[in-house]
Amino acid sequence: MATIDIYTQPWCPYCARALNILNEKGAQVREINAPHGTPERAEAMQRSGGRTTVPQIFINGTHVGGCDDLVALERAGKLDALIAG
Numbered sequence: 001m002a003t004i005d006i007y008t009q010p011w012c013p014y015c016a017r018a019l020n021i022l023n024e025k026g027a028q029v030r031e032i033n034a035p036h037g038t039p040e041r042a043e044a045m046q047r048s049g050g051r052t053t054v055p056q057i058f059i060n061g062t063h064v065g066g067c068d069d070l071v072a073l074e075r076a077g078k079l080d081a082l083i084a085g
Helices: 013-024 039-047 067-075 079-084
Strands: 004-008 029-033 056-059 062-065
16 A cells, blocks of 8 residues: 655645545545645645645655646546555
């Protein structure tokens, strides 16, 4: 099973959607609370190459993007293979 890190913040509908997709797949997810101005948000920005929005999702250390990117992987049939790790 893959190692999945997802940087989120409270009340973020995109974060909730991404988490829901991953949870429905039975993936083990490490959710990292990263509101604006926190060291965790700075870490997410550094790891993602400067992206400032949440969620930012990493599967086995590789940045896969945000919620829209995760949905695109799912629709393309590629997410299951990534999660299987």
